[in-house]
Amino acid sequence: MRDSYRVPVRDVLEVGGLLKSRILAGQGGQGRTITTVSIVEAPDVLDWVRPHTFVMTGGFPLRHLDPTGGLSTAGLCRFLSQLDDLEVAGLGVQFGTHLDELPPEVLELADELEFPIVSLPADVPFDQLFSQMMVDVAGVQNDVLQRTYELHALLEGLLLEGADVQRIAEQIASVLALGVLVTSVDGRQMAAVMTEEMRAELAEADLYDETGRFRVERIRTPAQTAGGGQLVAEPIVAAGNDLARLVAFAPEHAIGEDVRYALQRAASLLALQITQRQALNVVENKYRGDFLRDVLSGRSKNREHAEVYAVGLGWRLDMPCIVVAAQIDPQDPREEPASTRVRRAWQSRFHLAWTQVVGRESPAYPVADFGDEVVVILSLPEGREDLAAEPAAAVAELQQMVERIVRSVSGDRGGGRRPFSVGTSRLVRGFEQLPAAYQQARRATEVGRRFTGGSSTSHFDNLGIHRLIGLIPDIDELTVFAQDILGELAEETAQATELRTTLQVLLDHNLNVAEASRELLMHYNTMRYRIGKLEKILGPFTTDANLRLNVAVALEVHKIQQ
Known part of the structure; x- marks a missing residue:
């Protein structure tokens, strides 16, 4: 059967006729999954047992693993290891006339292998236990299918309604009873449904850097947390493009195969939403970029018209301000040269990072992708307009803002983030000074990178003699x-x-x-x-x-x- 139909051992033991059962050893293996159940009445079980089978047996077959009919500890340990190698889900034993208990060495091996050994109720006939367990497995599978179907239908409805990533994440979290994060490939949060307790546990596990970036690169496989919970990160992919990550967190238990299948389905639908959003962003970013290019190149000479247009884009061109230019540093010669497609993906993530971080300072600050650089216009924050009359204080305030933004965009450099350099202009007091300020910011970026080798933040006013050198175009x-x-x-x-x-x-x-x-x-x-x-x-x-x-x-x- 497909992974989505496998039922964890723990789920089967919590329903129906197996409620009186108890796990003797191998508690750590309760996440092993079951697709079918078999009764073993002869010692040659290994000839036909299949993966993900829950094996039910009594004392007679186990005692006769040794041809002499004596109980062999070595034979039982070998039998248990062979079952584990075959990916059997677990072993249920009904004790009675032929066998009262298993040797301690067998139980120790089960704990070491995390292979569940279950003591079955002695007062229930095997055929009744078998039929009840098959019913229970089928019931759990049906619940899984129903839940997956409901989630898929809900998400499809949300997509048709034009819901954003946050609403979709909320539905996933609600239906699957999990904490959910949707992040960019490098771990920048796009949506979150987490309790404060969940966030605290993840922070304690060192899964957030100091800027709040989720270290998604550490969740390459299902990862256990200190509290006994589990994290899963499903890639969100469309047409070969790695778009984002869907992170699910169960704080108190492992995440079963059925839930992972549901998450994979959810990731597919999220890929549609993100792809659609990206297509719209491409158009929006073109208009934004073209407008800001006109302003910073001097082609847009009418201040009133430019300010009205900026308001239509959700921006403000307040004075005084500074222009910031940020560029991804060239690849190290020792690196394998990246393809055009990969470099575009880097630039797209870079622009997204700047947009999100600058937006936290103020969504009214213009941010645009110029293809090879991200350009921002930063003005004094609300409440600090009094600094406009003090140029030195205004510059200091804006430079501090730039440092905060750069720290947040950089994070701990994990998740495939590329090093970058930043340059800022002199203080701009008039609309007509913006083109010159843009050139100053670009020159500061270039000179700073040349002087430091990259990963630098350079302010045009602080370049000293380099400021004059940088003004020489030849x-x-x-x-x-x-x-x-x-x-x-x-x-x-x-x-x-x-x-x-x-x-x-x-x-x-x-x-x-x-x-x-x-x-x-x-x-x-x-x-x-x-x-x-x-x-x-x-x-x-x-x-x-x-x-x-x-x-x-x-x-x-x-x-x-x-």
Whole structure:
């Protein structure tokens, strides 16, 4: 039978004629599933027993596992191991004339294998036990089918009504009596139906990072929790695209195969809803992106028209503000190059993450996907409009907001999240300044990545000399400048690298030879020798202030271009 029709041992023992039964050993195996029941009256049972069969027997076949007719502990242990290898659901034993009890070694092995051994009522004939158990199994299966059908019908109705992911999750949780999360592939919550107790237990199991991301990558198979419950994460997939995860949590028991089947059906319907939502988002995001591009490129020159259009999209273009540009960092050369389809999936998740996190600050902040970057316009939060008259305080407030957003989007970098770099503009006080601010944010992202190697947040106002360097569009001219000033120090050799390090430390210490020597753990005379060597290459930078300035700028240009 299919997995969905398998009935856990615990469910069968809780109904009908087996209520008087008790588990002697193998308590941990109550989640094993049953598809049929068999009575064993001869010791050659292994020739025909099938997986997921619950075997019922008496003392006579077990005693005669040994041809001499004596009770063999070794034979019983071997028999139990063979049943376990065949994926038998459990063994029910009716004690009586031929067998009063099982040896302790057999019960210990059952506990170790988590193989249920059940003591059957001695006052009920085998044929009656058999028929009652078959009725019970059929009854549970019927309940499972009915529940799955009801869930499927409910979800189909919700889809036709245009229900969102949250309403669908609520129905799944209600019908299956489970805690439910729907998350993105990297664990960002899309919908949740969880009690505070459930959340606390999952948090105690370290399944949330500090930003609230659910660590869905840790639930690759059904996972037990400390409280004896179980977690299952079903992938939500459509047309080969990995869309999301449906996470189910039973805090006090294992999740049976029947429930997992119902979750798989629910995941299929969720895939339809998410795909439909994504199709609508593509259209909406195009309009949003096109509008914001027009504003940030300077093509939209009418402020009043732009503000009215923004309100129609649910946005506000309040001043003062800053522009934020975020880009996924290039792949490490050691990584296998990702396909276009994979990179698009990364960008889509990246945009979704920024949209959700920025939306928690305020849904009125414009957020758009420009294909290779996500662009945001952040204005002062409600209640802090008084900072508009204090530029320094306004910038500090907005930069703190950016740091919060970046932390939340980054999380612990789990779930397949890609590293990214962020740049922010200067404070914008007028609508006409937005195009320049956008260029500043992009330049801050680019310069910050070049200078740090990636995973950076750079504010245009804090770039220092890099801010001026970043404004020079001709990269080749910068390269020529650095090479002209540094000469052979611009080469990528071990000697040139060592001399550049010495030169940088000297400049950092205002040419104080003693302090530079101490930092480099170098003898004073060795440092004097190196200074002489540097002056032969660069000229008298220790006495010529203009030359020293050129050398310092050239070093910064070289660092950025490495």
